[in-house]
Amino acid sequence: MTIAAIRFCNPGNVSLPIKGWTGGGRVVGIHGQPGYAQFPTPDIGFAAMRQQVCNRIVQGYDTINKLGGSGIYENPPTQSWIDNVSKYSGIGGGDWLDYKNEAQIGALLRGICKQETGLTLAELGVGAGLAGPPAMPATPAPKEDIEALLKELLLKQKAAEAAIKAAQDAKAALQQQITAAQARLVEIEKEIG
Numbered sequence: 001m002t003i004a005a006i007r008f009c010n011p012g013n014v015s016l017p018i019k020g021w022t023g024g025g026r027v028v029g030i031h032g033q034p035g036y037a038q039f040p041t042p043d044i045g046f047a048a049m050r051q052q053v054c055n056r057i058v059q060g061y062d063t064i065n066k067l068g069g070s071g072i073y074e075n076p077p078t079q080s081w082i083d084n085v086s087k088y089s090g091i092g093g094g095d096w097l098d099y100k101n102e103a104q105i106g107a108l109l110r111g112i113c114k115q116e117t118g119l120t121l122a123e124l125g126v127g128a129g130l131a132g133p134p135a136m137p138a139t140p141a142p143k144e145d146i147e148a149l150l151k152e153l154l155l156k157q158k159a160a161e162a163a164i165k166a167a168q169d170a171k172a173a174l175q176q177q178i179t180a181a182q183a184r185l186v187e188i189e190k191e192i193g
Contacts, residue, residue, distance in 0.1 A: 012049030
C-alpha cells in the first residue's frame with residue numbers, strides 16, 4: 001500500500017486547518033492524526049506545508065530545535081526528528097529560520113519531507129511547489145505594531161545617548177577633580193620636602 005503522504009498528496013504530513021491557508025484540501029484523517037489532510041496535488045500539499053511552517057516560524061518556533069521540540073511534527077517530540085531534519089536540510093538545529101529566506105525555507109521543507117516520509121520531493125511528486133511564491137504568515141505584524149516598536153526603540157536609543165552623555169560629563173568632572181588633587185599633592189610634597 002502506498003504511504004499516506006503520496007496517497008493523499010500531502011508530502012509534509014500536515015493536518016488541517018492551517019491558519020491563513022485558502023489553497024484547498026480536506027480532512028481525511030488517519031490513525032493518530034485525525035486532522036490529516038488530503039490535497040488535490042502534491043504541489044498544493046507542499047504549499048500548505050510551507051504555509052504551516054511559516055506560521056510556526058512567526059509564532060516563535062524559529063529554529064529546527066524549537067520546531068522539533070514543540071511536538072508539532074513528532075508527538076512526543078524526539079531528538080532524532082531534530083537531528084534528521086537538520087541533517088537532511090543542511091541547517092543547524094539552532095540556526096535562526098527566516099520565513100522570507102526562500103533558499104533556507106526550501107531546504108527546511110525538503111528536510112522535513114525527507115524526515116516525515118523517507119522520500120525526496122521528486123519521489124513525492126512535488127515539483128512546481130518549490131518555485132511558488134513565498135508563504136506569508138497568517139499573523140503578520142500590523143504596520144501600527146511595527147511603527148510603535150520603532151518609536152519605542154528610538155526613545156530607548158535617545159535615553160541611552162543621554163545616559164552616555166551624562167556618564168561622559170561625570171567622567172570629565174572626575175578627571176578634573178583627580179587632576180586638581182594630583183596638583184595639590186605635588187604642592188604639599190614641595191611644602192613638606
